[in-house]
Amino acid sequence: MPGILLLRTDGGSDSDAWHDVLERMGELPGMRPAGAEGAAEAEASIPRRLIVAEEPGWGGSARATPEEIAAAFDRPGAWIPDLVVLTDPRTARDTEARPLLAFSGSDGQAFWITPRQTAMAYLALHRGLSFTFDGFAEEAPAEWEDGEEREPEDEDGDEPAGFALETRTDPPRYTPPARELPVLVQETDLLVRTDFGDDAAWASVVDRVRRGRGAALDVIEDFGEYVTFVDDPAFAGATPEQVMAQVRPGADPESMISDTVLIADTATLREPGHPVRVVPLEDEVGHSFRVDAEVAGIMVVNLALGNMDLGDWREDDA
Incomplete structure (x- = not known):
């Protein structure tokens, strides 16, 4: 253990x-x-x-x-x-x-x-x-x-x-969730929704992550193969620490995934660019940051391949 x-x-x-x-x-x-x-x-x-x-x-x-x-x-x-x-x-x-x-x-x-x-x-x-x-x-x-x-x-x-x-002015700290949260098995990278107040905004986040930079140019891409979108009300209001505590590695150790979990929280749904929170699970664990939704898909792919590291993307933190 x-x-x-x-x-x-x-x-x-x-x-x-x-x-x-x-x-x-x-x-x-x-x-x-x-x-x-x-x-x-x-x-x-x-x-x-x-x-x-x-x-x-x-x-x-x-x-x-x-x-x-x-x-x-x-x-x-x-x-x-x-x-x-x-x-x-x-x-x-x-x-x-x-x-x-x-x-x-x-x-x-x-x-x-x-x-x-x-x-x-x-x-x-x-x-x-x-x-x-x-x-x-x-x-x-x-x-x-x-x-x-x-x-x-x-x-x-x-x-x-x-x-x-x-x-930090907002230091991370784990508090127990009000109810037991589901386990998140990371067979692919995960984007977990924690705010359920605007379904249209959530749909926009999903579209931007899937299509990447092409969304602004009406170019069809699809990073959906690499990202699982978790739309489960059980995670409503969950903190980044509560979400990361529920992530488990998938059965295939060779799966191409980054060592992060993505979160769509209130700021993601409300702010321009829909910045998703990136929560590291190994390197820089605990030091979360944000990237716009349209670069999240290409980010996790490059992290999984080892082409880039978290520092390359942290620079884009809004």
């Missing part, structure tokens, strides 16, 4: 920082305290788990090392999380980002990550995010093992992975 282990290491000495971390992460599906009973039924429909525990011995001035983390799971039948994330004295000092110390479960890479970035990665964890974690390790490495005489406070100037998410 893919998952993340979140550890509180301050022994209860800084409740404000700990509660702030949990608040930023949100009420994530599959989240439970260590040793909690009755989780198996919930996990049947949630392909990931987030275990929250207290382990004061792994914090303080004597930080845990990758070797110590690996040794803690070196026993028969032990569940091995994809990521171990723990509070650190820096978590309490840096009230803006609340950085957490993280270890990749695959090879023990250590890096700094924010609570919101941890939460967004968790929502897509079942897809396999080893390359994403490698990117975090390059972006915000924890360098206390490099032999340098470096005071802990010196690291405070280094931005953790996900710093931009913590400083």
